[in-house]
Amino acid sequence: MSERLETLKKARDRMIEDRDAHAKVLAAPFVRDTAERARNKFVEIQALIDALDRAIKGENLVPVTN
Numbered sequence: 001m002s003e004r005l006e007t008l009k010k011a012r013d014r015m016i017e018d019r020d021a022h023a024k025v026l027a028a029p030f031v032r033d034t035a036e037r038a039r040n041k042f043v044e045i046q047a048l049i050d051a052l053d054r055a056i057k058g059e060n061l062v063p064v065t066n
Contacts, residue, residue: 005059012052019045 022045025038
């Protein structure tokens with residue numbers, strides 16, 4: 001596996017951890033300000049995860065050259 005692909009996968013794993021933390025806030029009893037911030041961050045992080053997924057898929061299509 002290329003170093004670039006490994007980096008993308010590590011970044012994706014990290015963003016999933018961050019997203020999960022915001023999901024826990026959203027699942028907790030409702031506090032308007034906290035929930036709004038968590039919702040916005042959740043959506044932002046999910047968009048980043050989607051972008052990382054596309055980048056990973058793109059790396060898998062590129063032939064490995066040495």
